[in-house]
Amino acid sequence: MARPVVVIGAGIAGLAAAHALQKRGVPVEVIERESAPGGRMRSEHLAGGIVDRGAQFIANTYGNMHALARELGIDNRIEPLHQPRNGVLKNGRIVGSDYERLSDFxxxxxxxxxxxxxxxxxxxxxxxxxxxxxxxxxxxxxxxxxxxxxxxxxxxxxxxxxxxxxxxxxxxxxxxxxxxxxxxxxxxxxxxFLGGFHLQAFHGGNGLLTRTLAEQLPVRLGTEVTRVEPRLHSVMLRLRQDGHEASLEADRVIMAVPGNAVARLCRDLTPPEEAFFAAVRYAASIIVFVMTATTDSDPGLYGVGISRPEGVQLYGLAFENVKAGAVPPGKTLFNCALSEERAAQLMTAADDVIVAAALRELRQLPLRGLDRVEQCAVHRWPALVPQFYPGYHRALARFYARPERSERVFFAGDYLVGPYTEAALTSGLRAAEAIAPST
CATH class of the missing domain: 1.10.3110 (protoporphyrinogen ix oxidase, domain 3)
Structure with missing residues (x-):
């Protein structure tokens, strides 16, 4: 039996890569450390509502994602947001804004x-x-x-x-x-953003896409890859599952893990690859979801951005009420992202400590209904999104042009294309194409 291509990571990048390879007749297996697939594009239930734990929205301009949804027969589940307007906190007030056209500015x-x-x-x-x-x-x-x-x-x-x-x-x-x-x-x-960009979401949560992909693929959950060892004609993977060590031999490997984890797992990279992965940085964050027992908390916006002059240690809020089927009637469900500084301080704190800190920040906003909070959920993200910082585009260009490449190890992730789900998906398609070019 032919050795499979093993994809490490069952986020949208890894699942898209595995799906593309499987369509081309390539034996494939996906290995995921967590107990459920989806990564940052996973939906969960909270008090009768649906929360998107990482990726909050998709967009009409996500061509590869829309094409994949059509192929999977779920494109009819993509819907525009009920409210396309955003808001900004200025001088303690939430000011609605819409910047799709010059006249909006x-x-x-x-x-x-x-x-x-x-x-x-x-x-x-x-x-x-x-x-x-x-x-x-x-x-x-x-x-x-x-x-x-x-x-x-x-x-x-x-x-x-x-x-x-x-x-x-x-x-x-x-x-x-x-x-x-x-x-x-x-x-x-x-x-x-200024070229006809409109936000959308999958009815029932954006995790529908990754869940549908995972159902059609051999995905091994709850399994951690501890080492990737390229050999002359194969790649040996060292695994840990339920406290037991094991190994798996693959024909090739796609590393669909955060870019800052690649060098730790695979120490036989080429010098240009080592230099690039040393330059990959991620923003850490803590996202707190809040369900209130009233619609008074809904400002009629899909989100609110917050800048540092306002003195609130949050980067912003996103409201699930703008998504069809996400929130029970009569309630408001939203999330707030703690600032990087505050997230670093609280990353190892207990959930109740984080929730209390988030509510203190929220009470500085003109947001009603915080006295009727029903339930909260905390998601810690030590590596939420890659940072495209000054100098990173040049590092990325050098990586793509590198003369020395690993022969049996390939890479996928948003850090290779952009900090959003369409980019992660696109990187997975490119990794699959590098292994088995489409005809």
Whole structure:
């Protein structure tokens, strides 16, 4: 019997890679450390509601994800959000905003006239560099990778645009502050967002996609890969399951794990690969889900971004009520992301300590219904999303152009394409293509 290609990790990247290989007749097996598949694209139940523990939304521009959903027969479960507007906390008030068109910027209430008059420069800069700004190939923007988003925006647009447009939007979406984002990433993201970008979700939770994929694949759950040992004609994997050690021989391996875990598992990387994986960074976060017994907590927005000048140690809120079938009638379900600094302080704290800390921060917001909290859930993420920091696009370009490559070990993950689920899925498809090119 032919040795399988083993995919380490049953998140969307690993499952997409395994599915693509299986379609091409390649024997495949997926190994997952956790007790359920899905990774950061997994849905769970909370007090009769459905929470997306990591990836909150998808988008109409996610071409590979929509194609896969059609193939699996679940594209009819993708629905637009009930409320497409976002909000920003400014001077203690939640101000609704919508930035799909230039006219939306002009009408917005969260920026002064002076700041609005500077905003057309964004469109000019995006147009000027449009040939470099491909959100599926962020390495192409390496030439723009010499400055942080914070420094660029402050220099070109001023503090108000940084504090009340860029920071709340990007910190709440990507769990990272603008000084830890590259100007290259900012411009590529803005090009995507301003090009007809609309948020969506799978009815019943975004985990529907990973769950459907896993049902069609051989997935071994609750099994940790402790070592990947490439050999001349195979790859030996060392495993741990239920306290027992085992081994598995694979033809090839796709490492669909966080990029900062690759070098620890596989010590036989090429020098360019070692250099790249040493440069991969992740943002840590703690997400707290809150269910209230009233709809008074629902502000009629899909989310609220929060910047540091407001003095609240949260990056933002996302409301599940905008998703069809996610929240029981008469209730509000939302989540809040603690700031990186606060998350680092509380990462090892008990759940009740984290919930109490989150509620203290939430009480600083003009949010009603917090006296009627029914249930909370805590999700700790030591490595939630990769940081596309200043210099990372250049590191990514060097990685793709590396002259020395591991022959039997391949890589998949959002750190290779972008910090969102479509990027993770795309990386899995590319890893499968590298092993078994489609015809």
């Amino acid at each position: 002009v009408r917005s209430r969260d920026l002064s006239l002076a700041s609005k008059l500077r905003l057309p420069k964004f469109f000019y800069h995006i147009y000027r560099h449009r040939g470099l700004l491909d959100f599926y190939h962020l390495e192409q923007a390496a030439a723009l990778d010499g400055e942080s988003a914070a420094a660029y925006v402050r220099r070109a647009f001023g503090d108000e645009v940084l504090d009340y447009l860029i920071e709340p939007a990007f910190a709440s979406t990507f769990t990272v502050l603008p000084e830890n984002l590259s100007k290259a990433f900012l411009l590529a993201a803005l090009k995507l």
